[in-house]
Amino acid sequence: MGNDHIVRSYDEELNRLTGLLARMGGLVEAELAGAIEAVSSRDAELATRTVRSDARVDDLEREIGEQVVRVMALRQPVASDLRLVLGSLRIAGDLERSADYAKNVAKRAVALAQLPVLRPVHAIPRMGTVVREMLKDVLDAFAARDVAKAVAVWNRDEELDEMHGSLFRELVTYMMEDPRNITGSTHLLFIAKNIERIGDHATNIAETIHYLVKGVPLAGERPKGDGTSFSTVGAEGAQ
Amino acid sequence: MDTTIIETQMPSMLGAAQDAGIPVKIEARGVNVHYGAKHALKSVDIDIRANQVTAFIGPSGCGKSTFLRCLNRMNDTIESCRVAGSLRIDGDDIYDPTLDVVQLRARVGMVFQKPNPFPKSIYDNVAYGPRIHGLFNSKADLDAVVEKALRGAALWDEVKDRLGESGTGLSGGQQQRLCIARAIAVGPEVILMDEPCSALDPIATAHVETLIDELRANFTIVIVTHSMQQAARVSQRTAFFHLGTLVEEDDTATIFTNPRDERTQGYITGRYG
Ligand SMILES: Nc1ncnc2c1ncn2[C@@H]1O[C@H](COP(=O)(O)OP(=O)(O)OP(=O)(O)O)[C@@H](O)[C@H]1O
Ligand SMILES: [Mg+2]
Numbered sequence: 178m179g180n181d182h183i184v185r186s187y188d189e190e191l192n193r194l195t196g197l198l199a200r201m202g203g204l205v206e207a208e209l210a211g212a213i214e215a216v217s218s219r220d221a222e223l224a225t226r227t228v229r230s231d232a233r234v235d236d237l238e239r240e241i242g243e244q245v246v247r248v249m250a251l252r253q254p255v256a257s258d259l260r261l262v263l264g265s266l267r268i269a270g271d272l273e274r275s276a277d278y279a280k281n282v283a284k285r286a287v288a289l290a291q292l293p294v295l296r297p298v299h300a301i302p303r304m305g306t307v308v309r310e311m312l313k314d315v316l317d318a319f320a321a322r323d324v325a326k327a328v329a330v331w332n333r334d335e336e337l338d339e340m341h342g343s344l345f346r347e348l349v350t351y352m353m354e355d356p357r358n359i360t361g362s363t364h365l366l367f368i369a370k371n372i373e374r375i376g377d378h379a380t381n382i383a384e385t386i387h388y389l390v391k392g393v394p395l396a397g398e399r400p401k402g403d404g405t406s407f408s409t410v411g412a413e414g415a416q
Numbered sequence: 417m418d419t420t421i422i423e424t425q426m427p428s429m430l431g432a433a434q435d436a437g438i439p440v441k442i443e444a445r446g447v448n449v450h451y452g453a454k455h456a457l458k459s460v461d462i463d464i465r466a467n468q469v470t471a472f473i474g475p476s477g478c479g480k481s482t483f484l485r486c487l488n489r490m491n492d493t494i495e496s497c498r499v500a501g502s503l504r505i506d507g508d509d510i511y512d513p514t515l516d517v518v519q520l521r522a523r524v525g526m527v528f529q530k531p532n533p534f535p536k537s538i539y540d541n542v543a544y545g546p547r548i549h550g551l552f553n554s555k556a557d558l559d560a561v562v563e564k565a566l567r568g569a570a571l572w573d574e575v576k577d578r579l580g581e582s583g584t585g586l587s588g589g590q591q592q593r594l595c596i597a598r599a600i601a602v603g604p605e606v607i608l609m610d611e612p613c614s615a616l617d618p619i620a621t622a623h624v625e626t627l628i629d630e631l632r633a634n635f636t637i638v639i640v641t642h643s644m645q646q647a648a649r650v651s652q653r654t655a656f657f658h659l660g661t662l663v664e665e666d667d668t669a670t671i672f673t674n675p676r677d678e679r680t681q682g683y684i685t686g687r688y689g
Binding site for chain 2: 180181182183184187253254255256257258259260392393
């Protein structure tokens with residue numbers, strides 16, 4: 178049994194859908210890379226360009242939505258095709274949210290570039306590297322329908338959460354040391370949070386890949402290496 | 417940190433046929449059918465559950481109609497046809513040589529692909545079965561049986577003022593509902609339908625599908641269809657046949673979201689060569 182549909186135009190429509198997703202993924206990767214680079218190199222001009230590039234991602238999400246509606250209406254996909262079409266829609270949604278977070282990072286890079294350099298900023302490119310690898314791997318996993326690779330991304334979210342948690346504690350301490358650090362540190366807090374959220378979307382995509390390939394959800398406790406929601410920094414942290 | 421991954425089975429989208437608790441109406445075990453040397457059905461095992469719509473799907477020539485015809489012994493009329501194995505309705509052996517086949521067909525009625533009303537009045541078409549089986553005591557009684565069947569087939573309002581007109585003068589969709597009325601007039605337990613909508617337009621099809629859904633409150637229904645969408649819309653269980661074998665039978669929602677067998681997947685997604 179071949180993998181192609183008897184009706185060739187059906188395959189063409191599904192290929193168009195996955196093609197649009199690949200393009201969208203590439204744009205989001207570039208937007209994320211630009212945003213991280215703008216933070217670490219204090220490049221306001223790059224940051225501004227990155228913010229502007231987000232509109233293209235939104236356009237692609239809309240295009241993917243339209244293609245999904247079209248395939249649903251004309252082909253009434255079932256089984257693996259249905260899972261692919263619905264999965265694509267969900268992945269497009271996760272990519273669009275990821276791009277929004279990247280855009281937010283880029284906006285804050287503009288503000289940070291006007292402020293004195295903050296010591297904890299060194300953690301941002303490290304987090305950025307992890308999240309960029311997660312995004313790249315999960316997009317590769319989708320292109321190859323590689324469940325093992327998707328699960329590896331899913332498991333890696335813990336590492337990112339831990340990095341976020343430790344940067345959070347470092348920043349709180351840093352702000353306590355000197356209130357003049359507060360403005361910049363707040364930007365860094367949000368940047369770190371945005372990156373951490375992109376990691377969550379990458380794990381969502383990993384779950385979608387698992388479902389669309391295997392037909393069953395990836396269940397179980399998602400690794401959580403982050404305790405920032407409950408973190409407190411004691412007075413001793415301020416010494 | 418526990419990062420174990422557990423794969424859970426998706427709950428059925430319709431929450432419909434959970435095997436447990438739904439009584440079996442027809443049980444088939446090791447059913448083999450030959451037409452001369454041609455082995456048309458190979459060791460078919462299936463439980464058809466009461467008050468459910470079970471759809472038979474599969475490529476042309478896979479044996480759907482053959483199996484359907486086993487359920488009320490319509491194959492008896494085919495000279496070369498040999499049926500082996502066990503087929504039971506409520507525990508009664510369908511192929512028991514002492515069984516009255518006319519009685520069996522009253523219990524297991526059939527609706528065919530092409531609407532085939534007799535060239536008689538609408539009334540007489542529906543009254544035909546009850547007359548043969550003597551299922552009434554008076555003219556008023558028969559009138560009531562005819563009205564009930566026509567109402568059951570969602571046709572009454574359209575024909576109540578012209579019961580004396582010929583059944584062949586109705587539209588295709590009305591004719592098919594007339595045939596359903598004729599089938600249910602004798603009070604069957606099971607209704608077999610072999611591609612009942614293939615000659616109907618989408619509106620007439622929608623009427624018949626609505627009717628099928630209503631009928632399952634009182635009857636067990638088995639429908640053969642070439643339309644995947646129709647199987648998905650009307651049935652609770654779907655059985656996929658391929659080259660004379662029953663490949664898989666499951667909740668309709670499971671078949672159409674995550675079938676177990678590659679062949680089922682290939683067929684329903686239109687990849688089958
Ligand atoms: N009366 C017959 N004599 C000889 N062979 C028959 C007879 N009826 C059916 N067959 C053969 O048995 C096999 C199953 O036929 P059947 O009619 O059950 O298929 P089907 O699944 O209903 O196909 P379709 O979707 O085309 O109606 C086919 O190979 C067919 O050629
Ligand atoms: Mg047939």
